[in-house]
Amino acid sequence: MRDETILEHAPVRATEPDPAAEALRSRLYAEGRAAWPGLDLARADFVAHLDRHAGACELAALHAADFYLACACHRRLAGASAAIQARHGGELEAVLRSRNVPPAHRDDLRQALWEKLLVGRPDAPAKIGDYAGRGPLGGWLRVAAVRMALNFREQARTDRLVPAAELVEAHHPASPDPELSFLKSQYRREVEQALRDALAGLETDERNVLRLYFLDRLSIDRIAAVYGIHRATAARWVTRGREALLRGTQALLERQLKVERAEVDSILGLVRSQLELSMSGLFRARE
Structure with a gap:
């Protein structure tokens, strides 16, 4: 009975953190903080965001400054959204022009894009939280802009939207096999x-x-x-x-x-x- 009591009350050792991983997290946080000194993002929030995206990107290859900025925007820190728009607004404008979006529609598309990416809605969180740091933030934003521009052009060109796809059905004649x-x-x-x-x-x-x-x-x-x-x-x-x-x-x-x-x-x-x-x-x- 005495031995069982001792075992019952024996302290449980917590898993010790990996010193190398912790050092890498600290370095990435420091890189992001140095790139964006005006955005006072807590280290705990940065690390939690890293852990959320664990597996999406090797930490050593993370675009730390971009990830820090995206995390700050996801956490709704003052100035983060404006910083993203100031740095990447020109790239998105270039995408809309290159995709032949008429000037009269660019402002509406740009506003809708920023809302989707940086603000979100009650039923659709801002997409910036999905950025995992695997590639440059500018490239990730350009992908979103290309998608929106292509959707706009297709809708403007025709109202023929393909219904729910016959996913395994071919457009060629039925196989004789x-x-x-x-x-x-x-x-x-x-x-x-x-x-x-x-x-x-x-x-x-x-x-x-x-x-x-x-x-x-x-x-x-x-x-x-x-x-x-x-x-x-x-x-x-x-x-x-x-x-x-x-x-x-x-x-x-x-x-x-x-x-x-x-x-x-x-x-x-x-x-x-x-x-x-x-x-x-x-x-x-x-x-």
């Missing part, structure tokens, strides 16, 4: 749901890159220009996002479908062959 025809009719609903869930499970940057590539049909060079990165990096991002999506879809299908692995592989092969159509429809359904 009876196996593919069976898979289309038998597992369409499961594949659609698996694609949706796998897409939702991607990092925000991965989703944005895939949206630009599959829905907006931007080339690797254009995506690189939007983000301000090398084309090889942009190509890796597209490939990594595509493969992550397919791996997630496969894992979900394997859990949901009680069929042989070979049949899951056949279904995934169909998804791969029609991924461009599937992703375009999927992103349109999310708009």
